[in-house]
Amino acid sequence: MNAVTPTRRAVLAGASGSLVLGFSLPARARAAQPARPFRPNAFVSIAPDSKVTVMIKHVEFGQGPSTGLATLVAEELDADWGQMRVEQAPANDPLYKNLAFGTMGTGGSTAISNSWMQMRTAGAAARAMLVAAAAKRWGVPAAQVKVAKGVVSHGARTASFGELAASAATMPVPEKPALKDPADFTLIGTRLPKLDTPAKTDGSAIFTMDVSRPGMIHTAILHPPAFGATLERFDGAAAHAVPGVIAVRAVPQGVAVYARDRHAALTGRKALTAEWDFEQAETRSSAEMEQAYAARARTPGVQAGGHGDPAAALAAAAKTIEAEYFFPFLAHATMEPQDAVIEWRPGKADVWLGSQFQVGETTAIAKTLGVPFEGMSLHNQFCGGSFGRRATPDMGFAVEAAAIAKAHGPGAYKHVWTRENDMRGGRYRPLGIHRIRGGIDAEGRITAWDHVIAMQSFMKGTPMAGPEIAKGLDGSATEGAHELPYAVPNHRCGYHMMENGVPTLWWRSVGHTHTGYAVETFVDELLALAGKDAVEGRLTILVDKEPRYAGVLRRVAEIADWSGPKAQDGRTRGVALVKSFGSYVAQIAEVSRSDEGIPRVHKVWAAVDCGIAVNPDVIAAQVEGGLGYGLGAALFNELTIEPGGMVREGNFDSYRCLKIAEMPAVEVSIVKSAENPTGIGEPGLPPVAPAVANAWRALTGKPVHRLPFVKGVVA
Amino acid sequence: MATGFTLNGKAVSFDGPPDTPLLWVIRDAQGLTGTKYGCGVAQCGACTVHLDGRNRRSCVTPVSTVAGKSVTTIEGVRGAEAEAVKRAWIALDVPQCGYCQSGQVMSAIGLLTAKADPSDEDIDHAMAGNICRCATYVRIRQAIKDAAKAVAA
Structure with a gap:
């Protein structure tokens, strides 16, 4: 038997987003085992305690890619569902691009379809290497080694994934591992419980909205009242007078308020007054647009x-x-409005964001901050809904958050749209x-x-x-x-x-x-x-x-x-x-x-x-x-x-x-x-x-x- | 003047502006992030907490109004109803994006605490203030019914 059979709750503790890595936890019962995980490829990591962590290249906003992609790996690996963990992949196109897009991205209902062979192959390769390690240890042909529910066996001899991990890491990586006949699927096609459910039930799931950094400044923004209108001048005196407000700055997207906490940022924003230039604005009403469109139709x-x-x-x-x-x-009207946390200093930045275009947004933030891409770390978060909204080709919100952070100087910033910003944000x-x-x-x-x-x-x-x-x-x-x-x-x-x-x-x-x-x-x-x-x-x-x-x-x-x-x-x-x-x-x-x-x-x-x-x-x-x-x-x-x-x-x-x-x-x-x-x-x-x-x-x-x-x- | 109240069974004090919405006191000052911001105008229910045991939208509740009272958030909610609701939620895999679910769970617990065997109309009424943009409503309804049965059993 596998010695590690975590409860579903324990599974979740390692699955709540991008920060907790199952394989970095100390393996209590296995102190004698090597400490490094077995990483046969960019998607699968097997820890000495047998926990299997799958790198998820698609953002999770409830549509289930964490569970789905982990299922594809677990199926070909013959893992037990209880040993599976997930982690959100970093911004890295060569490793984690959407095969349908050519860059990292989630959309067009492609998460499972583009990953179908890729994730199964990743799981199958890991399995083949575990089997090779077991065959070597027991002196038996690999073809006679079996794997089921996370246990590798030959006759009466058994080993857990963790016990074989160190040896498996020395085995050749198979280029084209054999995949299962769909008739032999044991996990695909079953109702496996979703990995993110418990944390999303007891309030412990962390969204971008919930990220906090030492000394973090809370920012809010006043946008132009019409699309394409630009700032003429603003009066920040009343906003400045609000206790907790630190600064008020013009940014290309509007006027930003910087404060010690969210309430001060929102109060300051309400106190702002600004005048706008409508020269380039779209000023037609919906009714006028309808008339023009109907004539053309x-x-x-x-x-x-x-x-x-x-x-x-x-x-x-x-x-x-x-x-x-x-x-x-x-409007998409996601429950969680647009938000981001950016912590930067010259040459380096960490970003917490529910990112649907991971590399695109990281690149856009890097450019805005003047930080090289190599200095960027994206910590992709659970998103409170998207429905398409978090995939913007011009990376508009990410650029706004970065511009606000840049305008005030190095530090940590949490930028959050109000519901009204979000609803009227186009x-x-x-x-x-x-x-x-x-x-x-x-x-x-x-x-x-x-x-x-x-x-x-x-x-x-x-x-x-x-x-x-x-x-x-x-x-x-x-x-x-x-x-x-x-x-x-x-x-x-x-x-x-x-x-x-x-x-x-x-x-x-x-x-x-x-x-x-x-x-x-x-x-x-x-x-x-x-x-x-x-x-x-x-x-x-x-x-x-x-x-x-x-x-x-x-x-x-x-x-x-x-x-x-x-x-x-x-x-x-x-x-x-x-x-x-x-x-x-x-x-x-x-x-x-x-x-x-x-x-x-x-x-x-x-x-x-x-x-x-x-x-x-x-x-x-x-x-x-x-x-x-x-x-x-x-x-x-x-x-x-x-x-x-x-x-x-x-x-x-x-x-x-x-x-x-x-x-x-x-x-x-x-x-x-x-x-x-x-x-x-x-x-x-x-x-x-x-x-x-x-x-x-x-x-x-x-x-x-x-x-x-x-x-x-x-x- | 500081505002003192009980949060999840512990005495806490807030010395910021007395008109600060309870939501931001809970999140920013107390660091409890299960309670969510969704609208700021009591229209979505993502910020639902229990005030002296009853559902309350914390985004429109000035902290001064909870002085001396007991506030419970998703992190601190306990009891037979709370356990049954959370178990039913997990069994049915109710959440999708999950952002509104703390509020949904708190409203459901509030409902079952007030009414042990709610009808569909009771559920419609009690949950009317909780928006779920993922539209997990079919499962929310079923989970409430399952939880009610579990408490009664």
């Missing part, structure tokens, strides 16, 4: 996808419909207009689909912009619409890249946040126009080349016992089907009219195909949470730009978030698959809003083409 735009001749097909159609959709700006899901015209023939077949999208590109001008941007195209704005899952013979998707001074960004599920809604509500209307069932009708027209669409659609119909849109107690149902980030999700929502006249969603059934399910419970949790996040936005959320450029909503009193009473019951079914895993952090989101809208149309006869529903149901 009535023209064809640059062709992003399509085939056939939709204009001719529309002219020849037996029946046609058209719809104009409005999608508002959306980086929104862009506002957009879709216009779709569709037609069916006399037999009810969809023959024409002409789709135009007018929306800003948040890729343009960033290092992530591809060559298509110069042609006026941006796949992140049209994904899900420039290619349909349905076999429509005449299809066109046009795109207008709108200019806008409001900074925008990807928001959980990116383009699918709006294309999924437009496509899935419009196809539903066309099927209804043809008198066809929403499930059967979709199954008939799904493209042949991707049978996994039909797999999830059939499954969701089965678990919901779908028999059309009418449900019991006067409720109605709607269905939607969206593939995003390589994963297929179909959902059925059951709704009634709430007391406030908007959809009340009672239950959502979801069927998911994301390839091999590494941890079915994490997948279910991501679908529950993803559809809850999407539902809240669809029901309530809109960031409104006032005439002059000010953002109306500032806190949760005006930006209404989904509450527990509004959360539907959720039933998730995972379709068994032998495909390599794809993502699940985002794909649970896109189908929920169109499924609810389709149910609402069945209930009221009215389509909803304007989000959020609180406005769209009366529009």
